[in-house]
Amino acid sequence: MKLIDLTGKRFGRLTVINRADYNKNNRTVWSCKCDCGEIVDKIGNYLKSGETQSCGCYKKDKDFKNLREEYDNKRVDGIVKPLFKDKDPRKDSTTGFRGVSKYYTRKSKEVRYRAWITVKGKRHYKSGFLTPEDAYYKGRLILESEHLPK
Ligand SMILES: [Zn+2]
Incomplete structure (x- = not known):
């Protein structure tokens, strides 16, 4: 399966910085910067599906x-x-x-x-x-x- 590069893409409050150097349950992990300044690692599939939209601050808000x-x-x-x-x-x-x-x-x-x-x-x-x-x-x-x- 070809890896889609998400670098620079935006998902909700998150902007993808680069691919993390590890996978989680065989899924690609991406380092993202949240609008609030937090850097978080998130699974690509969840970003694309819209399930992950912030570092967690969105839920708090x-x-x-x-x-x-x-x-x-x-x-x-x-x-x-x-x-x-x-x-x-x-x-x-x-x-x-x-x-x-x-x-x-x-x-x-x-x-x-x-x-x-x-x-x-x-x-x-x-x-x-x-x-x-x-x-x-x-x-x-x-x-x-x-x-x-x-
Ligand atoms: Zn945040």
């Missing part, structure tokens, strides 16, 4: 998008319905996002945002976000999925 859509679906007339069943959303939140607070880094005194959630008297945090929105979507919603009973 999609998961994040789903999370956000899920959140948007909970909006009714511009008001976010409480996701947290036990308590009413705090109206005095200074960041505009429930469960997100502002803080300053200890050394450089830069503004950062921290997501938090209290479940059964225990507080959980995710810190280091640059915007309150990030802290909410990438922090608070993750915390909710990790700690709130399903």
